[in-house]
Amino acid sequence: MADDDEIILSELSDDELVLQMHDDLYDGLKEEIEEGVNILIARGWTPYDTLTKALVAGMTIVGADFRDGILFVPEVLLAANAMKAGMFILKPLLAETGAPRMGKMVIGTVKGDIHDIGKNLVAMMMEGAGFEVLDLGINNSVEKYLDALEKEQPDILGMSALLTTTMPYMKVVIDTMKEKGMREDYIVLVGGAPLNEEFSKAIGADAYCRDAAVAVETAKQYVARKHNQLNG
Amino acid sequence: MALTPEDDHLTEEGLAPLQDGRVLLIACGALAHEILALKAANGWTHLDLQCLPAKLHLWPDRIVTAVEEAVLERGADYAGVFVVYADCGTGGLLQKKCRELGVEMVEGPHCYSFYEGNEVFAAKAEDEFTAFYLTDFLVRQFDAFVWKPMGLDRHPELRDMYFGNYTKLVYQAQLDDPALDTKARDCAARLGLAYERRLTGYGDLATTLSRVASR
Numbered sequence: 001m002a003d004d005d006e007i008i009l010s011e012l013s014d015d016e017l018v019l020q021m022h023d024d025l026y027d028g029l030k031e032e033i034e035e036g037v038n039i040l041i042a043r044g045w046t047p048y049d050t051l052t053k054a055l056v057a058g059m060t061i062v063g064a065d066f067r068d069g070i071l072f073v074p075e076v077l078l079a080a081n082a083m084k085a086g087m088f089i090l091k092p093l094l095a096e097t098g099a100p101r102m103g104k105m106v107i108g109t110v111k112g113d114i115h116d117i118g119k120n121l122v123a124m125m126m127e128g129a130g131f132e133v134l135d136l137g138i139n140n141s142v143e144k145y146l147d148a149l150e151k152e153q154p155d156i157l158g159m160s161a162l163l164t165t166t167m168p169y170m171k172v173v174i175d176t177m178k179e180k181g182m183r184e185d186y187i188v189l190v191g192g193a194p195l196n197e198e199f200s201k202a203i204g205a206d207a208y209c210r211d212a213a214v215a216v217e218t219a220k221q222y223v224a225r226k227h228n229q230l231n232g
Numbered sequence: 233m234a235l236t237p238e239d240d241h242l243t244e245e246g247l248a249p250l251q252d253g254r255v256l257l258i259a260c261g262a263l264a265h266e267i268l269a270l271k272a273a274n275g276w277t278h279l280d281l282q283c284l285p286a287k288l289h290l291w292p293d294r295i296v297t298a299v300e301e302a303v304l305e306r307g308a309d310y311a312g313v314f315v316v317y318a319d320c321g322t323g324g325l326l327q328k329k330c331r332e333l334g335v336e337m338v339e340g341p342h343c344y345s346f347y348e349g350n351e352v353f354a355a356k357a358e359d360e361f362t363a364f365y366l367t368d369f370l371v372r373q374f375d376a377f378v379w380k381p382m383g384l385d386r387h388p389e390l391r392d393m394y395f396g397n398y399t400k401l402v403y404q405a406q407l408d409d410p411a412l413d414t415k416a417r418d419c420a421a422r423l424g425l426a427y428e429r430r431l432t433g434y435g436d437l438a439t440t441l442s443r444v445a446s447r
Contacts, residue, residue: 074383077390112361114397138397139361164319164341165357194292194323 009035014043018054025058026065028078030085037086047093048100055086056128063125063213073117080121087127100130103223106148107158108136110169115162118191118212122158125212126219131156142173149177149186155223158215159205161192171203178204187222189215237264237283239372246283249306253280255444256309258302259316260295261286262369263343266406266434267316267441276445282306286369290381292321296329303333314444316437318342338440343367346436347404362399364425368406371416379422391424400426406434 009032012020017036024032033055040050062079065071071079105126109119116138123133134152136144149157161167170190177183183204190200191209200208206222209215237247242261249256259267261283271279282302288295299315307313315330315337330337340346344365345353370377379385382394401423403416413429420427 072381072383074387074390077383077393078387081393112357114362116397117393164321164323165345165354166361167323194319194321196323196325199323 010039014040014045018057021054022058022061025055025079025082026062026071026075028075028082030082033082033086034089037089041089041093047090047097051087051090051094051099051128055083055090056125059083059125059128060213063211067211067213076121077117080124083128084124087124101132102130102220103155104132104134104152105156105158105219106134106136106145106152106154107156107160108140108145108148109138109160109162110166110173111139111141112169113161113163113166114138115192116160118162118193119158119160121212122160122191122209122215125216126158129216129220131219142169142176145173146176146180146182149182154186155226156187156189156219158189158191160190161195164194167192167195167199168203170205174204187219187226189218189222191215236268239369240376242283242369243286243373243376246285247281249280249282251280251309253278254311255279255447256306256313257281257316257441257444258299258306258313259283260289260320260343262289262367262373263316263437265369266437270434270438270441274442274445276441279441279445280310286373287376289320289377292323293325295320296322296325299326300329300333303335307333307335312444312447316441318346336444338437340436343437344404346440347406347432347434348430349432349435360402362397363402363428364395364398364400364423366401366403366416366419368409368412371403371412371419374415374419378419384422395423395425398423398425400428403427403429404432405429406432 009017017039021033021036036054037050040054059079062071062076066076107119107123109116123135127133134148136148159170174188188205189207189209190205195208197208207218209218242264246261247264255278257267257279259281264283267281284298288298303313313335315335317326318338318340319326320342338346340350347367384391401420408431417427
């Protein structure tokens with residue numbers, strides 16, 4: 001196999017370059033991803049195609065290998081950093097050229113919890129899949145979630161927790177939404193290492209998402225279902 | 233008397249029971265030294281200790297399966313079994329499994345909580361959720377449990393992605409050991425965090441095992 005140093009990205013065909021970008025994303029090579037994105041855009045690729053075919057498709061491979069225990073958190077973080085750098089170039093271009101919009105999500109880590117690695121990955125992959133994402137960050141009170149829901153009117157609320165001690169706070173948020181009669185207005189997705197399907201059902205969430213890829217697929221399904229109900 | 237097990241062995245392999253007591257403690261390898269010390273200090277010769285590999289904490293879902301296998305494999309050989317794990321990131325699944333198996337376990341979310349005392353820890357939670365905790369075992373095994381699994385040996389640039397939201401490292405000392413204090417302070421510096429040391433002793437672990445031993 002050729003040494004990576006010998007590969008000149010600008011000399012590759014489009015198909016070869018996209019495959020090379022998948023490899024570079026897998027290896028967390030931020031500068032190569034930035035270069036690849038710039039080359040595709042200069043060749044007339046739309047920002048949306050560049051995002052989905054080069055970055056999201058590459059990150060999907062990373063996600064699958066993480067799920068299967070082939071890749072671990074450090075490698076996923078490096079890949080995410082590389083993807084983020086590519087998205088940084090594409091974001092203003094996407095805003096100019098337009099891209100299919102899948103829906104809107106408000107996402108945040110719950111009160112008392114500062115862990116945001118999983119939440120950040122979900123936010124990034126949701127953006128990559130065409131969702132508009134408002135990230136509330138960490139340590140969010142029920143008031144902060146509800147304010148954001150009322151102000152932003154998203155399709156989806158995403159809540160994340162890493163700790164056994166903080167995950168029950170998700171129920172506080174959902175119960176408050178019920179009290180205010182607004183629970184049915186939103187799709188509620190939850191995730192985080194100690195969570196599981198059973199917990200998600202018990203607190204009244206719509207679904208538990210075990211990783212970022214599952215979150216994207218679940219969000220797409222629920223949003224499509226919601227739109228079908230509205231149109232039916 | 234049992235030999236003091238090596239930390240690396242406790243991390244990777246755990247500890248086999250001596251099969252010399254009537255009550256079996258199935259514990260996390262990270263608690264082996266502390267449980268053996270409590271056994272020796274209190275003369276609990278009727279408590280036998282089996283430890284599962286401490287590294288199971290890197291994949292909490294595997295703790296439930298490993299505890300179940302240990303209870304089913306050896307439980308019938310003893311008059312009683314007690315599981316010396318807290319919830320440990322299993323999201324209530326370990327508690328559920330223990331109920332199914334008819335065995336008890338330690339109360340609380342994790343060892344940081346029961347070392348400090350579950351009530352005290354819970355009372356501090358609102359002010360301390362930006363603290364990263366280490367125990368004696370974790371200070372000794374810092375590289376095996378934190379630095380290497382997080383890839384910081386290969387990619388130190390990831391440090392702030394993991395620890396950027398933390399403000400301090402709290403070393404919960406079971407033993408008053410200046411060498412561990414120095415090492416814990418160095419761990420805090422490597423993570424870019426302020427340092428605080430608390431001598432907790434064995435906390436709720438001692439009272440819980442005392443209750444088990446007196447049955």
